[in-house]
Amino acid sequence: MKNNRYTYLGLILLLGFGVVVFSSCERDFSEDVEFATFPVNPDIFTDAPVGLTDEFFQSFDPATGANTEGFGTDDNVAFEGSSSIRIDVPAPDDPDGSFIGGIFLDRGEGRNLTGFDALTFYAKGSTTATIGEVGFGTDFEEDEFAVIAQNISLSTDWRKVIIPIPDPSKLIQERGMFFFSAGSQSTNGFGYTFWIDELRFEKLGTIAQPSPAIFSGQDLSSPAVNGIEFTITGLTQTFNLATGLNQTVFAAPGYFDFTSSDNSVAIVDESGGILVIGAGSTSITAQLANVGASGSLEITSNGVLPKAPLPMELAANVSSIFSNEYTNAVESIFNPPFGGSTTGFQLFPNDDDEVLVYTNNNFTGVVFTNTLDGTDRTTLNIDVYPLDESTAVEVQIRDVGPNQVLETNVFTGLPDGDDADRRFLVDGLTPGQWTSVEIPLDGDLAAQKNNLGALILAGGPNFIFDNIYFFTE
Amino acid sequence: MKYIQMKTIQSMALKCLMVISLGLISGCETDETQTVATLTNLVLSEEFDTDGAPNSDVWSFDIGTGVDGWGNQELQYYTDRLDNVRVENGVLLITAREESFEGSSYTSARLITQDKFEQQYGRFEARIRLPFGQGIWPAFWLLGADIDENPWPGAGEIDIMEYRGQEPSILVGSVHGPGYFGGDAISKEYTLENDRFDTGFHVFGIEWGPNFINFYVDDVLYNQITPEDVDEETDGEGVWVFNKPFFILVNVAVGGTFVGPPNAETQFPQTMIVDYVRVYEN
Numbered sequence: 216m217k218n219n220r221y222t223y224l225g226l227i228l229l230l231g232f233g234v235v236v237f238s239s240c241e242r243d244f245s246e247d248v249e250f251a252t253f254p255v256n257p258d259i260f261t262d263a264p265v266g267l268t269d270e271f272f273q274s275f276d277p278a279t280g281a282n283t284e285g286f287g288t289d290d291n292v293a294f295e296g297s298s299s300i301r302i303d304v305p306a307p308d309d310p311d312g313s314f315i316g317g318i319f320l321d322r323g324e325g326r327n328l329t330g331f332d333a334l335t336f337y338a339k340g341s342t343t344a345t346i347g348e349v350g351f352g353t354d355f356e357e358d359e360f361a362v363i364a365q366n367i368s369l370s371t372d373w374r375k376v377i378i379p380i381p382d383p384s385k386l387i388q389e390r391g392m393f394f395f396s397a398g399s400q401s402t403n404g405f406g407y408t409f410w411i412d413e414l415r416f417e418k419l420g421t422i423a424q425p426s427p428a429i430f431s432g433q434d435l436s437s438p439a440v441n442g443i444e445f446t447i448t449g450l451t452q453t454f455n456l457a458t459g460l461n462q463t464v465f466a467a468p469g470y471f472d473f474t475s476s477d478n479s480v481a482i483v484d485e486s487g488g489i490l491v492i493g494a495g496s497t498s499i500t501a502q503l504a505n506v507g508a509s510g511s512l513e514i515t516s517n518g519v520l521p522k523a524p525l526p527m528e529l530a531a532n533v534s535s536i537f538s539n540e541y542t543n544a545v546e547s548i549f550n551p552p553f554g555g556s557t558t559g560f561q562l563f564p565n566d567d568d569e570v571l572v573y574t575n576n577n578f579t580g581v582v583f584t585n586t587l588d589g590t591d592r593t594t595l596n597i598d599v600y601p602l603d604e605s606t607a608v609e610v611q612i613r614d615v616g617p618n619q620v621l622e623t624n625v626f627t628g629l630p631d632g633d634d635a636d637r638r639f640l641v642d643g644l645t646p647g648q649w650t651s652v653e654i655p656l657d658g659d660l661a662a663q664k665n666n667l668g669a670l671i672l673a674g675g676p677n678f679i680f681d682n683i684y685f686f687t688e
Numbered sequence: 689m690k691y692i693q694m695k696t697i698q699s700m701a702l703k704c705l706m707v708i709s710l711g712l713i714s715g716c717e718t719d720e721t722q723t724v725a726t727l728t729n730l731v732l733s734e735e736f737d738t739d740g741a742p743n744s745d746v747w748s749f750d751i752g753t754g755v756d757g758w759g760n761q762e763l764q765y766y767t768d769r770l771d772n773v774r775v776e777n778g779v780l781l782i783t784a785r786e787e788s789f790e791g792s793s794y795t796s797a798r799l800i801t802q803d804k805f806e807q808q809y810g811r812f813e814a815r816i817r818l819p820f821g822q823g824i825w826p827a828f829w830l831l832g833a834d835i836d837e838n839p840w841p842g843a844g845e846i847d848i849m850e851y852r853g854q855e856p857s858i859l860v861g862s863v864h865g866p867g868y869f870g871g872d873a874i875s876k877e878y879t880l881e882n883d884r885f886d887t888g889f890h891v892f893g894i895e896w897g898p899n900f901i902n903f904y905v906d907d908v909l910y911n912q913i914t915p916e917d918v919d920e921e922t923d924g925e926g927v928w929v930f931n932k933p934f935f936i937l938v939n940v941a942v943g944g945t946f947v948g949p950p951n952a953e954t955q956f957p958q959t960m961i962v963d964y965v966r967v968y969e970n
Contacts, residue, residue, distance in 0.1 A: 420882030421857055424820060426955070455820055457884065459854030461953050 252387075253327040259319060259392045260336075260414040262296040263288075266326075267319050267392065273355065274317040275396070282312030294337040294373045294412035304344075304397045306406040316396030318353050321389070328386035331416035334362075334378040334393070340369030341408040345401035350378060352467065354391040359469040361391065364462065369409050379422045381452035381466040382504040421457035427503035428453070429471070429487075430510035437512065437574050438602035438677045439481075439491040440520035443563060445499075445512065447473060447487035452503055471501045471508065481514050494518030522568050523598040523649045523681035534587055535684040536670070539568050544685075548582045568681070570600070576608065576675040578628075581683065582668070586619050589664035592685040595654040599641055602677035607642035610652075614660055615668030628673075635659040636671070641678075649681070656685070727811050732967035736780040742773065746805050749773070750798040750939075752790070758798075759840075762825070763943030763950075765792035773797035779961050784824065784940045786956035794956075798939035806833040806933040811968040812848060813893030813904070814938070819958035820886035823950030824853025825941040826960045828892055830934035841869035844929035846901060849892035852947045853958070856884040859892070861903035863913050867926035874921050876903065876911040889963055897970055898931060938962060 258265040275281035285303035293299045307313045334351050350363035364378045380386065393414060399406055431449030439445075450471060453463040468487040475483045480497035483489045489499055489512070496515045501508040526533075526540045535541035537549075549571055550560035559574040573579065595612055615621050616633025624631045637660040644650045656664050670683070734746055749768040750758075757763060764784060766772075772795050773782050784796040814828045827850045832843030845864040852858070862875035880890070893904040903911040915928040940960045943949040950956075 418882070421884050423856065423884050423887045424955075455856065455886075457855075457857045459822060459852075459856065 253325050254323065255327050255330055257331060257416040258414075259416070260300055260411070262293070262298040264319070266322055268322045271319065272317055273320060274315075277312055280313045281317065282309060282315045284311045285315045286317070289410060292410050294339075294410075296412075299410040299412035300414070301408060301410050302395070302397065303408050304399055304402075304406055306399055307404050309406070314347075314396065314398035316348070317394075318355060318391055319393040320354060321392055325388035325390040326386075326392075328380065328389050328416055329383050331418050332380055332383055332422040333417055333419050334380070334415075335417045335419070336376055336414040337373045337412045338367070338369055338376050339373045339410055340371060342369075342402060342405075343371060344369045344399075344407050344409070346395060346397045346409065347400065348394070348396040349376065350394045350464065352386075352389060352391045353394040354389075358391070359467060360385055360389060361394070361467040363394065363465045365465070373412070377419070377422075377456055377462060379452070379454040379456075379462055379464060380416075381425075381427070381464065381470045384504065385470055419457070422454045424455040425504065425506050426453040426461075427451065427466075427471070427501070427506055427508040428510045429473075429499075429501045429508045430512060432509040434510060435512045435575075437514055437559070439514050439516045439574075440563075440572075440600075440602075440679070441491055441493065441516065441518055442520070442565070443491045443516075443561065443572060445489040445491075445514070447471075447483070447489065447499065447501070447512070449510065450487065450501075466503070471503050473499065473501045475499055480516050489514070491516045517602065517647060520563075520565050520570070520600065520679070521649065522565070523570065523600070524651055526596070526682050526684065528596075528684070528686045532687045533684045534589065534592055534686070536581060536583070537571065537683040538681070540682065541684055545583045545585050545587045547584065551580050551582045553579060563679070571680040573608075573672065573675060573680070574602070574677050576672060576677070578671065578673045580672055581670040582621065586615060586666040586668050587685070589614075589656060589660075589667045589685050591687055592664070593656055593688045595656065595670075595685050596682060597641070597652050597654070597680055598649050598682040599644060599652050600649050600679040600681075601644045601646055602679065604646050605642075606644060606646075606675055606678050607640060608675040608678050609638055609640045609673040610654060611671035611673065612637045612639075612654065612656065612660060612667065613669040613671055614663045614666050616663070616666055619666055619668065621669055623671075630659075635663045651682070727968045729969040730966060731807065731810070731969050732805055732965065734780075734965040735778070736775045736962065736964065737778055739776050740774065741768070741770065742775055742780060742799060746801055747799045748802065748804065750800055750937075753792060757944055758941070760941070760944035760946060762941040763792065763823075764794040764796040764941055765789050766798045766939070767795050768797065769795075771795070773799065779963050780938075781959050781961060782826075782938065782940045783957045783959040784819065784942050786950075794942040794950075796940045796942060798937060798941075801936040802831075802833070802835075803935075805967070806935045807967060807969070808931070808933040809897050809970045811893055811895045811966075812936065813891055813967075814849070814965045815889050815891045815963035816849070817887075817889045817961040817963075818851055818856075818885040819853060819940060819960050820856045820884075821853040821950065821954035821958055823943050823947050823954055824958050825944055825947045826851055826853075827937070827939055827941070828965075829937050831937060832929060833933040833935050840864075842866050842929065844932075844934070845869070845873075846894060846896070846930065846934060847873075847875075848894050848903070850946070851885060853886075853954070854947065856886050857881075859885060859905055861894075861911055863901060863918075863930070865918070865927055865929040867922040868918060874913055874917060878903075878905050878908070878910040880905070889961070896930070899928065901930060936965065936967075938965065 264271045272286045274283040282305045289301035346367040352361040428451045452466045473483040477497035479493045480495040481491045499512040534544035558576040558579040561572040563572045613636045622632035637658045639654040789795045830846040835843035847862040850860040857880045859878045862873040864873045895902040918926040
């Protein structure tokens with residue numbers, strides 16, 4: 216993106232050089248060329264909007280529930296001067312929309328904010344409440360340098376809010392002057408009003424002690440195979456303010472420089488996307504304005520993922536859950552929203568033979584959208600590719616009983632109600648190859664397998680599945 | 689550095705004199721009784737140029753937790769380990785760490801010049817970059833050299849620099865003596881506008897003579913304390929105890945009554961960086 220931007224700037228400049236353009240367009244800029252600089256106007260709203268687009272407030276899409284009616288100015292309330300911004304936060308059942316939010320855009324090509332270190336404003340609420348998100352850098356286009364601070368506490372008196380700029384040197388041409396999003400989550404669903412005044416960028420001089428983070432500061436690790444993608448999440452910058460408080464903001468990837476310690480194992484792009492391309496280990500880290508970020512991802516790649524073995528059972532003897540070789544007997548949800556699950560899941564193409572990749576699994580499941588009558592089936596086949604030497608995942612084949620509801624005791628994890636299961640620990644597999652694991656439908660399932668409803672997967676934590684099917688031996 | 693500084697101070701004095709001669713006393717920070725120290729005789733110049741432990745000819749250490757956390761319920765255990773105090777690359781580093789040590793949860797260091805360097809009057813100054821964070825309490829201060837015979841607060845205390853890590857732009861300068869000590873010390877805060885003390889070096893100093901102590905941050909004279917101030921603040925009960933020799937202390941405390949304990953957001957280790965400690969005779 217950066218290159219595109221400079222090309223664009225260059226065009227504007229070159230147009231001004233007339234004939235010289237044609238004789239030198241193949242070359243770099245001469246030393247005499249000065250890049251255009253954009254206005255440094257700090258003010259966004261004082262008693263009126265300053266240098267903003269005619270719309271002033273550009274709402275989020277009403278189709279997403281955004282309320283476009285609650286925004287205006289108020290000539291009866293001001294921290295300074297005669298007017299302030301007034302925002303009426305709707306109740307969830309408001310027919311005009313259940314939350315309010317949007318952006319203010321600079322009316323020109325953008326402003327140069329490199330001389331400032333924070334967005335500041337005064338705010339007060341009709342009641343004590345919490346504004347969900349406030350920030351800048353969102354322009355509804357690229358949002359390249361978006362910044363969001365969450366949970367801004369409102370007082371019923373004016374209070375100054377300080378949103379630090381993660382790295383001002385990046386903001387040579389920024390159009391996204393302000394961003395907010397507010398709902399009534401903090402007021403038990405009651406609407407309220409808040410006012411904003413003296414909204415501007417400032418050079419406070421007291422924004423200090425930067426402490427950037429990726430992955431929310433956690434040092435993560437994950438095995439992988441070629442082609443698997445990860446995204447760097449939890450991107451934050453934290454500054455210590457003059458008040459002694461640490462203010463954390465979520466910062467767009469554009470503020471960070473990402474590094475893969477071994478580019479033959481994985482590469483990382485400027486938006487924080489990671490692609491695994493080779494066998495070995497690499498550490499993904501980041502810097503923000505030359506300060507090392509806490510948090511990292513250690514990727515250990517097994518290299519090319521081989522194809523799973525070709526199933527040999529006759530289709531007539533198979534009730535398939537997931538396999539390219541058989542028609543599904545029932546559709547399934549592969550990453551169900553189990554509370555407390557830490558599992559990362561990818562439906563990975565693997566060159567047209569799709570596989571299920573599970574990482575960091577504590578518990579998840581393959582939940583059938585309808586029950587399956589397994590009365591005539593004797594065995595469950597799963598092809599397993601362990602991502603670690605120590606991979607050990609317990610497969611719990613669950614019959615959900617006549618009521619067809621998945622019922623699990625939240626204390627013991629055992630089947631509850633009319634459910635029954637058969638548990639089988641898959642471990643001791645040889646790394647780097649597929650193993651077909653066959654689990655007999657015996658034990659508690661011997662007498663109850665006509666309402667098969669799910670495969671619960673516990674532990675692992677890192678493994679790949681393919682060719683999941685019940686069959687008759 | 690010192691000559692530039694002297695010139696600045698002298699020129700300030702000149703300006704004051706010129707203003708006074710025009711009869712516009714209100715234009716000057718201090719009144720006509722101010723005596724500006726003459727900074728010609730540098731008698732202590734600790735520049736911290738030799739790596740390792742600080743110069744033992746000048747500095748000793750307070751070790752342990754004192755009585756009741758050095759009288760302030762401070763939480764650190766003071767050591768003389770290089771982990772907590774060392775000279776490196778031309779600066780003195782005093783580092784507060786979060787670690788279990790001899791029953792305390794934090795370690796740090798306190799350097800003192802008692803019995804090694806003690807002086808009455810003059811300019812005492814140090815160039816320091818301060819640490820930050822809730823519960824961090826660095827100080828550059830003086831105690832009356834007769835403290836062993838004349839217990840605190842009788843011996844007197846001059847706090848050239850105290851600072852709360854949770855208020856990174858605010859410095860506190862104080863004197864303590866009989867009738868004005870602890871929470872009732874005679875004290876003034878100085879706020880560094882649009883800046884903070886933990887992002888760069890600043891010079892903290894006093895100019896001290898018979899019956900006055902002037903407090904400086906960089907080139908700014910922000911307070912003067914005289915026996916008249918002590919009388920006023922204590923309704924005549926307080927005693928001026930600053931016409932005798934004092935010694936120097938430099939330390940980083942953790943927790944204690946002045947700052948409160950660190951919290952989850954306080955980052956450790958925290959290091960105070962001292963570029964120099966200098967003393968001039970009047």
